[in-house]
Amino acid sequence: MEVQTEVIVTRRKGKNIIKFWHNYRQSLYGLIGFVILLLFIVVAVFAPIISPYDPHAMKGEVLLSPSISHPMGTDHLGRDVFSRIVYGTRVSLSVGFIAAGLSAIIGIFIGSFSGYYGGIVDEIVDKIVDTFLMIPAFFLILIIVAIFGNSIFYIMLVIGLTTWPQNARLMRAQALSLRERTFIMVARATGESSIRILFTHIIPNGVYPVLANTALQMGGAILTEAALSFLGLGDPNLVSWGKMIYQARPYMTFAWWTVVFPGIFIVLAVVSFSFIGDGLQYAFNPKLSVKQKEVSA
């Protein structure tokens, strides 16, 4: 019996993935974003193989313009810009994944609890979420990082801890509507515990908008890290795209490549996450594509 249900579940999961992919493909943006992200992941994983030079080595000539030996030139200390960008991919991607992942987890828990149980706690959570959504998180992140320290783990943690309210709002709305659905009422009537209902029914069925939003927040986290680094608050031990722009700024007028290339990569990474968010919206909400076709026809 046990085994049988497991087989059914996995079979259904397999089917869901195929269906998911089928819907995701509806969005051209989603596909492009997925491909760009895959390329970035490959670059991040194989950074030591891909980069032609050591990103910290100050051997080359200073401020060389792009050439065959240095495709994106060298910076004011003679370091190869391309190699530094390749290594910077690691920082940006991990900040994106970890910070936004943390934000999603916190948001899902707080949002589903608050929406499912309701009452006074829900009202307080709603007010806190409102406030956080209005006041830009960036300044709070900046203050905390300036005061408590700027290692990369700290930066990720703080971004995650200040950006969850968006996810909580989405998850709360889902929990509020799912709460009234028949299958939840049945579960409650058969005596399933609230915690079990939350984890087996509410969260798995309502998590989709949070996932689409998380893709966007990954891009947001990359931008936040870049801005912190630009203010000189990046991790002092790592190469990041924002820090490259920060360090190159004084030499910008006679060495444009030191500023232009890192920025292009920031834009590419953030756009790819936005595109993926677009694709996820189609995948979770197939009606969207039907509607749009209807109108364009």
Added chain:
Amino acid sequence: MSGFIRFIIRRTISIVPMVLLIVLINFFIIHLAPGNPAQIISGLEQPSREVIKALEHRYGLDKPLVVQLGIYFKNALKGDLGYSYIYSEPVIDLIKERIGATLLLTLTSAILAFVSGTFLAAWSSRYKKGILDSILSILSYVLYAMPSFWLALILILIFSSNLRWFPTAGMFNVRLSLHGFARFGDILYHLFLPVLTLTLIQIPVYFRVTRSSIFQVSRDEYILTMTAAGLERKKIFNKYVLKNAILPSVTIFGLTLGYAITGAALVEIVFAWPGMGRLMLDAVFKRDYNLLLGIYFVLAVCICIAILLTDIFYAILDPRIRYK
């Protein structure tokens, strides 16, 4: 009209808990930060015993935490945000001197972005699924992904360093002491690139919201009825679709302002604009916690007020909202 006044009062009351929450966050940061709270408030590296004593008494730091919180609230609402350690001046005075320049930048760009974003959305929605629409849509993704400080640097590279059309820094030419209209023109000249940067990064927000709401409104039944009744399509679009589709953009104006101020702070640093961004950078580098927290508080209050004003404006535009 009484319904309208009641609406305004209700909205005003609803921002109070938000301001309180911000004060609460600041209070906790001061107490969790490394170092003695009295030392942070004094703005001195090594305040003497007397100074500490006096401050502890003034801010009630020798009393239990709950009482301290109450005193902190009272002071913050009175505008007493303590002293800045780098400038040895009250934080509130420093902010007062610079907030005008920041608001000038933020509001000018926000209004320009609102107008141009809405206009572009209306324009492109006529060519739905055409080349123009696709180009604008991709452009909106790219601009949305662009760090404000990087865009500012690129614009300086193009328009200041290479073409030499615009100045790279400052709010006015310090070498000329201009007055009256000439001074106004000079400020506008310096304002151009920072405002262009900030407008460009905000346009995508308005563009997308208006675009999707035009899409939604044009599917509404009353619009279909008008089309069926044979009204001219152009007339329906301009008079009914657009008018209703702009409403969501108005609501997000206040919310986008928070995003705009963040961008403004970074862009100010690039252009050496004499606003709060520069102040913030100094505070970060010299670890002036009090100044940082003060800036955060003032910006948060500004945003709350802006959101309140947009809500009221929205209620004037759309009377249905007042009775919800």
